[in-house]
Amino acid sequence: MDPEVKKALEDLGKSWKDxxxxxxxxxxxxxxxxxxxxxxxxxxxxxASITEAKAQINRxxxxxxxxxxxxGPSAIANxxxxxxxxxxxxxxxVSKVSASVNADGGFIVIPEIDTEIARVASATxxxxxxxxxxxxxxxxxxxxxxxxxxxxSGDDEGDEKTGNEGTPGLARIEIFAHNLRTRPVxxxxxxxxxxxxxxxxLAEEAGIAFAEKEDDWFxxxxxxxKARGFLSHTIVANASYEWGKIGxxxxxxxxxxxxxxxxxKIIDLIHSLKxxxxxxxxxxxxxxxxxxxxxxKDGQGNYLWQPSFVAGQxxxxxxxxxxxxxYMPDVGANAYPLAFADWKQGYQIVDRRGIKILVDPYTTEGxxxxxxxxxVGGDVINFEAIKLLxxxxx
Numbered sequence: 190m191d192p193e194v195k196k197a198l199e200d201l202g203k204s205w206k207d208x209x210x211x212x213x214x215x216x217x218x219x220x221x222x223x224x225x226x227x228x229x230x231x232x233x234x235x236x237a238s239i240t241e242a243k244a245q246i247n248r249x250x251x252x253x254x255x256x257x258x259x260x261g262p263s264a265i266a267n268x269x270x271x272x273x274x275x276x277x278x279x280x281x282x283v284s285k286v287s288a289s290v291n292a293d294g295g296f297i298v299i300p301e302i303d304t305e306i307a308r309v310a311s312a313t314x315x316x317x318x319x320x321x322x323x324x325x326x327x328x329x330x331x332x333x334x335x336x337x338x339x340x341x342s343g344d345d346e347g348d349e350k351t352g353n354e355g356t357p358g359l360a361r362i363e364i365f366a367h368n369l370r371t372r373p374v375x376x377x378x379x380x381x382x383x384x385x386x387x388x389x390x391l392a393e394e395a396g397i398a399f400a401e402k403e404d405d406w407f408x409x410x411x412x413x414x415k416a417r418g419f420l421s422h423t424i425v426a427n428a429s430y431e432w433g434k435i436g437x438x439x440x441x442x443x444x445x446x447x448x449x450x451x452x453x454k455i456i457d458l459i460h461s462l463k464x465x466x467x468x469x470x471x472x473x474x475x476x477x478x479x480x481x482x483x484x485x486k487d488g489q490g491n492y493l494w495q496p497s498f499v500a501g502q503x504x505x506x507x508x509x510x511x512x513x514x515x516y517m518p519d520v521g522a523n524a525y526p527l528a529f530a531d532w533k534q535g536y537q538i539v540d541r542r543g544i545k546i547l548v549d550p551y552t553t554e555g556x557x558x559x560x561x562x563x564x565v566g567g568d569v570i571n572f573e574a575i576k577l578l579x580x581x582x583x
Contacts, residue, residue, distance in 0.1 A: 193245075198498050201242040205496050208235045212484055236480050239496070243504075302388050303544040306561075309396025315514035316407040317400070319471055319532035320567070323539050329365045330539040334570055336360050336432040360432065366541035366564035367415050371398035373559045377550070380557060391546075395561045404516040407538065407567045416567035419536060419575055420518075420525060426583075427461045427576065435572055436461060437525065437579040444522040444580060445481075452485040452493050455507055458529050458578050466531035466574045471503075472511040477519050478526040482506065520580055527578040535574030538567040 215228040311317045323330060336358060373394035379385050406416035419435065427436030438458045441447030447454060462470055474482070485493045487507075495505045503510035509529070518524040530536070541564035549558040569575065 204238040305392035310400040313400035320536040437577040469531040475517040530575035
């Protein structure tokens with residue numbers, strides 16, 4: 190195991206032990222009516238240590254995962270810089286990377302950097318790691334889904350065949366790929382540095398920028414010139430669920446989790462999902478909400494949240510993986526800060542093939558802009574595979 194990963198995991202284990210002990214002492218003080226401000230402050234510090242330890246593990250994993258594929262961008266970095274500096278080398282460079290170029294030698298498509306940008310974005314954008322992702326070669330992706338599932342029946346030879354009677358029909362879902370752009374800027378001086386890995390730098394800068402915007406789109410996008418997020422659909426009490434809407438379970442309090450047995454509502458959320466989706470269920474929430482949930486216990490006094498001490502494995506909440514995304518809403522009146530879903534069944538992401546790069550060394554003196562473009566879309570494809578927790582009394 191990488192020594193840095195090992196140390197970060199050890200730090201996480203110690204912080205989690207301290208957290209449990211401190212929170213237990215805090216709860217005991219509350220039950221006895223004693224002051225607990227000092228314990229609250231200590232708990233907040235430990236919370237920060239847990240967050241930092243997990244962030245450190247994620248950073249190391251992201252870097253480690255990229256070492257093998259990083260060879261791709263590095264191998265063509267000098268060719269890219271040479272082409273940018275000397276247009277006489279354009280033809281040679283284009284044939285080498287199988288680029289598509291406009292009449293002025295503007296847009297290029299570099300498969301190695303394309304792959305590396307996608308890798309960084311996937312490692313950074315939580316929804317990309319959860320949802321179903323498909324690459325398309327046309328403006329949109331069309332999927333027909335059965336709104337209620339097929340029925341089956343048993344029969345003997347000669348019996349009337351009735352297996353598919355009563356099915357509610359198909360829904361046509363079309364997901365368009367929308368333009369997304371970013372503009373990493375490097376100085377001419379840095380590009381002249383032979384140790385500066387242009388491909389790796391560009392992949393990381395563009396990948397992270399794309400991932401942050403995609404996170405926003407896939408959760409809260411309105412579908413107008415952007416992906417449609419799952420929170421933009423009509424949301425109803427789970428008892429009133431129907432196709433085209435997403436069901437919710439109420440937290441039991443108007444502006445927060447319930448003050449008594451808040452973990453009960455998380456269990457209710459889990460079981461609001463049908464068993465066929467529940468087996469692949471994953472929670473999605475942000476770090477501030479998770480800070481609240483970490484304090485919750487079940488009826489036997491066990492903490493619902495458990496950290497992972499295996500690099501690359503997710504933390505668990507009530508026995509199911511939990512993923513963090515800062516674009517999920519904070520806890521507040523009528524907010525939906527926690528989702529539980531079989532994301533691969535419930536949400537579809539589409540990528541239009543090819544990330545385009547326009548190298549611009551002219552607009553700003555002393556700087557080179559890498560105008561980077563991609564096309565991406567997303568939407569819910571199975572509404573019953575996603576459930577939400579709403580901060581509300583009912």
